[in-house]
Ligand SMILES: Cc1ncc(COP(=O)(O)O)c(C=O)c1O
């Protein structure tokens with residue numbers, strides 16, 4: 538299989554070799570059912586308990602607060618449904634315009650089922666307005682669901698400040714932390730968060746496994762109704778090998794987090810600064826101060842992000858424009874649109890997302906090819922030179938009309 542310079546770690550990550558190694562015995566010799574009475578199954582149950590402790594340790598949570606799920610999407614769905622089912626009298630949800638599809642599309646469905654949803658706006662830097670949040674909360678609000686960090690821009694919301702406002706009013710608080718876990722130190726002990734979603738494939742565990750943190754005492758209703766697994770909070774025989782893998786991945790994240798994020802930030806900053814210095818007409822999208830250490834989203838004016846990606850692909854470099862789920866649709870990103878970015882940036886933005894395996898040489902390779910790619914595409918672009926000036930004038934007129 539072809540190898541590549543992989544800078545698309547917010548879409549998914551490589552499974553760590555150590556994770557694969559601990560999983561293999563559970564795909565071969567230890568195939569017992571963890572719920573069985575016999576010792577053969579019991580030993581699998583014990584391995585699951587160990588994985589639960591490893592995930593709990595990464596979050597600073599109690600083991601009883603961890604529910605294994607099939608993915609981040611399931612975690613988000615389970616948390617939102619649980620909060621609504623537990624308080625059927627309340628019919629209002631607050632979220633943001635820049636959430637992942639797992640939250641946004643469920644909220645849209647809930648609107649069809651009679652709920653009112655407030656989608657908080659974001660400013661040019663991708664940040665919400667806390668006054669707008671406060672004003673949106675009513676006695677009818679069942680849930681506030683807000684992402685920790687944005688998958689496209691890496692922008693990090695002030696999660697605990699938001700939590701103060703939400704919890705003062707006794708409202709259930711769910712945080713989609715799929716992009717934050719393993720990139721930002723978390724401690725649920727002194728947190729305002731009631732429920733928190735994570736996904737294995739963003740932290741070097743396999744795809745198709747995740748976990749939901751549910752704070753002790755939070756009223757919960759299962760999404761999957763069935764057996765007594767996960768203490769009645771998620772029916773279904775466990776995905777044993779992947780759970781073991783997620784446990785190991787969590788242990789490794791805890792071990793590597795401080796020094797890995799420091800390194801990733803240095804590499805990311807070098808990449809970003811050099812591209813901004815060597816390529817005219819480009820800018821970073823999103824709040825540069827409050828941002829994941831591994832992500833940069835850069836808008837290259839007057840060209841299409843997809844064209845840049847195809848050129849990078851020819852050099853064996855993997856990056857992305859927007860989110861993996863919506864790629865293939867030619868719609869510009871809902872996140873960048875919510876930030877009110879001008880047309881030329883919306884269409885010419887790409888994301889590089891690093892991980893602990895990213896090397897200096899890989900960053901050098903991107904820095905070496907990007908100026909040429911952008912120059913070549915701009916030379917062919919109908920928006921270059923005169924047309925660019927015209928387009929900018931149109932944008933100014935349009936934004937004047939909007940203000
Ligand atoms: C912020 C966010 N939430 C949820 C998800 C969904 O996770 P999964 O792919 O495990 O369903 C993703 C994945 O891209 C994400 O970035």
Ligand code: FES
Nearest residue numbers: 548860861862863
């Ligand atoms: S899987 Fe990442 S955006 Fe959908």
